[in-house]
Amino acid sequence: MYRFLHRLLTLVILIGLPAMAATAQEKPRSSRTAAAKAVSEQKPEQKPPTPATEAMLYWIREDGKFGYIDNTGKVVIPVQYENTFGFREGLAGVRINGKHGYIDPTGKLVIPAVFDMTYAFREGLAWVKQDGKYGYIDKTGKIVIPPQFDDAEDFSEGLAAVKVGNLYGYIDRTGKLVIPPQFSHTHRFMGGVAQVVVDKRTAYIDRTGRVLWVQKDSPKDGSREGHEGGKPHKH
Numbered sequence: 001m002y003r004f005l006h007r008l009l010t011l012v013i014l015i016g017l018p019a020m021a022a023t024a025q026e027k028p029r030s031s032r033t034a035a036a037k038a039v040s041e042q043k044p045e046q047k048p049p050t051p052a053t054e055a056m057l058y059w060i061r062e063d064g065k066f067g068y069i070d071n072t073g074k075v076v077i078p079v080q081y082e083n084t085f086g087f088r089e090g091l092a093g094v095r096i097n098g099k100h101g102y103i104d105p106t107g108k109l110v111i112p113a114v115f116d117m118t119y120a121f122r123e124g125l126a127w128v129k130q131d132g133k134y135g136y137i138d139k140t141g142k143i144v145i146p147p148q149f150d151d152a153e154d155f156s157e158g159l160a161a162v163k164v165g166n167l168y169g170y171i172d173r174t175g176k177l178v179i180p181p182q183f184s185h186t187h188r189f190m191g192g193v194a195q196v197v198v199d200k201r202t203a204y205i206d207r208t209g210r211v212l213w214v215q216k217d218s219p220k221d222g223s224r225e226g227h228e229g230g231k232p233h234k235h
Contacts, residue, residue: 057092057105059084066094068107077107088120091139100128102141111141119154125173127152127160134162136175145175156188159207170194170209179209 057068057076067079068087083095091102091110101113117129125136125144135147136155151163159170159178169181170189185197193212196203200219204212 055105057087059086077103085120088122089124089139091121093118093120111137122154122156123158125155127154153186154188156190157192159189161186161188179205
């Protein structure tokens with residue numbers, strides 16, 4: 001009888017241990033499954049809404065006057081201006097009674113038409129002409145660089161070409177001449193490099209004015225390379 005009970009107990013132990021081991025091994029899997037299920041049931045992260053793209057407006061001309069339409073063809077700013085050159089950075093230059101100012105996309109005149117000549121904003125500044133000299137205003141209409149130059153172009157990468165006498169150099173946003181006037185024609189900076197014409201030869205300079213490359217063959221008389229980017233746009 002004792003031997004029978006001993007064998008029975010041994011058999012129970014042998015059968016029970018694998019079952020207990022299997023149960024113990026399943027618990028971690030159950031935990032991982034539960035965790036994975038919990039993650040899968042989480043709601044996707046809510047992203048902030050993307051700002052609406054600024055609506056594009058397109059200038060139109062009728063009977064010698066300019067206005068604007070939207071992308072459906074609807075007239076949103078009636079034809080009324082003597083000239084305009086399109087919206088940039090939220091404002092468009094317009095000419096009223098021979099003077100230039102700026103409107104917003106609703107047609108409101110936000111910078112009074114008091115300038116002899118203007119152009120579009122770039123990098124928050126726009127050149128203006130008063131009493132024969134060029135300077136710069138900000139988007140509130142404040143003159144930040146007083147008119148003092150004989151010509152001026154748009155800012156690009158923090159620098160703008162200006163003319164002093166018969167030659168062009170570059171100023172920074174404070175109006176300081178950082179590259180002295182020495183070029184007959186200029187282009188705006190792109191990627192830290194600008195194309196210029198010096199002694200009738202095409203050259204490339206960096207932001208310090210250092211010459212990176214200069215044309216070595218004989219220059220052609222009357223070369224107009226370089227400054228063409230701004231001249232035709234003046235109104």
